[in-house]
Amino acid sequence: MTLQENILKQAALLGLDAETLSLGEEVMASLKERFQTIDGVAEINQLKVLNAFRKNKVSEACMLGTTGYGYNDIGRDTLEAVYADIFHTEDALVRPQITCGTHALALALMSNLRPGDELVSAVGKPYDTLEEVIGIRPSKGSLAEYGITYRQADLDDKGMPDYENIRQAITEKTKLVTIQRSKGYQTRPSYSVEEIGKIISFVKEIKPDVLVMVDNCYGEFVETIEPSDVGADMIVGSLIKNPGGGLAPIGGYIAGKKECVENAAFRLTSPGLGKEVGASLGILKDFYQGIFLSPDVTANALKTSIFAATLFERLGYPVLPLGTEERHDIIQAITLGSRERMEAFCTGIQAASPVDSYVTPEPWDMPGYDSQVIMAAGAFVSGSSIELSADGPIKEPYAVYFQGGLTFHSAKYGILKAYQTMKDRNLL
Numbered sequence: 001m002t003l004q005e006n007i008l009k010q011a012a013l014l015g016l017d018a019e020t021l022s023l024g025e026e027v028m029a030s031l032k033e034r035f036q037t038i039d040g041v042a043e044i045n046q047l048k049v050l051n052a053f054r055k056n057k058v059s060e061a062c063m064l065g066t067t068g069y070g071y072n073d074i075g076r077d078t079l080e081a082v083y084a085d086i087f088h089t090e091d092a093l094v095r096p097q098i099t100c101g102t103h104a105l106a107l108a109l110m111s112n113l114r115p116g117d118e119l120v121s122a123v124g125k126p127y128d129t130l131e132e133v134i135g136i137r138p139s140k141g142s143l144a145e146y147g148i149t150y151r152q153a154d155l156d157d158k159g160m161p162d163y164e165n166i167r168q169a170i171t172e173k174t175k176l177v178t179i180q181r182s183k184g185y186q187t188r189p190s191y192s193v194e195e196i197g198k199i200i201s202f203v204k205e206i207k208p209d210v211l212v213m214v215d216n217c218y219g220e221f222v223e224t225i226e227p228s229d230v231g232a233d234m235i236v237g238s239l240i241k242n243p244g245g246g247l248a249p250i251g252g253y254i255a256g257k258k259e260c261v262e263n264a265a266f267r268l269t270s271p272g273l274g275k276e277v278g279a280s281l282g283i284l285k286d287f288y289q290g291i292f293l294s295p296d297v298t299a300n301a302l303k304t305s306i307f308a309a310t311l312f313e314r315l316g317y318p319v320l321p322l323g324t325e326e327r328h329d330i331i332q333a334i335t336l337g338s339r340e341r342m343e344a345f346c347t348g349i350q351a352a353s354p355v356d357s358y359v360t361p362e363p364w365d366m367p368g369y370d371s372q373v374i375m376a377a378g379a380f381v382s383g384s385s386i387e388l389s390a391d392g393p394i395k396e397p398y399a400v401y402f403q404g405g406l407t408f409h410s411a412k413y414g415i416l417k418a419y420q421t422m423k424d425r426n427l428l
């Protein structure tokens with residue numbers, strides 16, 4: 001049997017026909033150079049990570065973890081020093097007690113703002129779940145309840161930062177400016193680190209003492225620099241996205257200025273205790289191995305996004321970003337235009353997942369979101385979006401957002417299975 005026949009045979013077991021496979025091959029052939037560039041970025045980031053491990057003398061003992069109060073947890077403290085070195089920050093907080101990305105962002109905001117301060121979003125509406133954190137949608141415990149006000153600088157009509165709006169949003173009350181790198185569930189572009197650097201310089205020129213936080217979710221290791229390299233005082237993200245490398249089963253991080261990280265630590269644990277407590281239990285090996293694998297895993301996720309964008313663009317669906325466009329995060333949006341196509345796409349992704357391949361995703365009322373959401377996720381870590389996963393709110397323009405792919409070899413077949421499912425249901 002030739003290699004080709006062998007692939008055909010295996011792919012047939014996944015329900016893929018010959019036409020689907022040859023479409024996949026055509027797309028692959030067009031992406032050779034693109035993938036080389038991604039591999040180059042991954043190598044640079046891999047070296048950054050490796051050098052941080054070496055510099056901090058990561059040892060076998062670092063993998064062990066502590067129980068109880070977690071005093072003198074050498075593994076936890078070293079890991080935080082590793083993160084700080086990778087992101088070129090003064091300090092970092094990397095904890096399993098930070099339950100998710102929203103928690104990490106809420107923590108960074110609540111600990112660095114005081115009653116009477118004003119928060120400004122420089123890039124329009126923030127991520128859905130932050131609306132309740134801020135109090136844009138009223139919620140118990142929001143920043144608004146603590147007397148922290150909010151303003152936002154709306155984007156221009158291309159979805160790019162509007163510098164005049166930013167200037168107007170900043171007042172003498174402004175204490176912290178937040179910038180979201182990734183588009184999240186919006187159809188605006190994600191921003192390059194360079195663009196984020198421009199916003200930061202602009203903001204600091206207007207008000208030098210203002211703190212700038214960047215929501216770095218989905219952005220880590222996509223480029224060779226991070227927002228902390230261009231002046232961000234804090235960068236914040238989730239470990240079940242890029243930096244967990246698919247291995248971290250929980251967690252979030254805040255990396256930045258010593259004082260910002262300290263404030264966050266005092267809020268996460270307790271005033272007076274800060275970073276000194278917080279047992280790491282048995283989780284450290286996965287955190288270390290996850291960040292070590294992350295540059296490579298992020299590259300696989302990027303390749304998956306570009307593969308899918310190129311394929312669905314050929315079929316005539318609006319995709320964001322375009323297959324040929326430069327990437328600033330791992331998210332790919334495809335506007336499918338109907339609920340039925342969203343369901344078929346997600347069913348295909350689910351069916352080609354390593355876990356829960358036999359279930360059918362259905363739209364549900366997800367906490368924190370204002371419309372029903374459909375999700376396909378057959379992940380080792382529940383809800384992990386560095387693993388191949390697709391989701392989207394069931395509302396106009398009926399776009400699926402997908403991301404992840406621990407290995408490109410598996411994720412590519414997830415995309416082909418999504419295509420095949422739409423084809424089988426006559427929805428192309």
Ligand SMILES: *Cc1c(COP(=O)(O)O)cnc(C)c1O
Pocket residue numbers: 100101102103105127129180181182183184215217218238
């Ligand atoms: C995922 C995400 C969040 C929230 O993270 P959760 O872990 O889902 O709470 C915030 N901002 C952006 C841009 C994200 O992609």
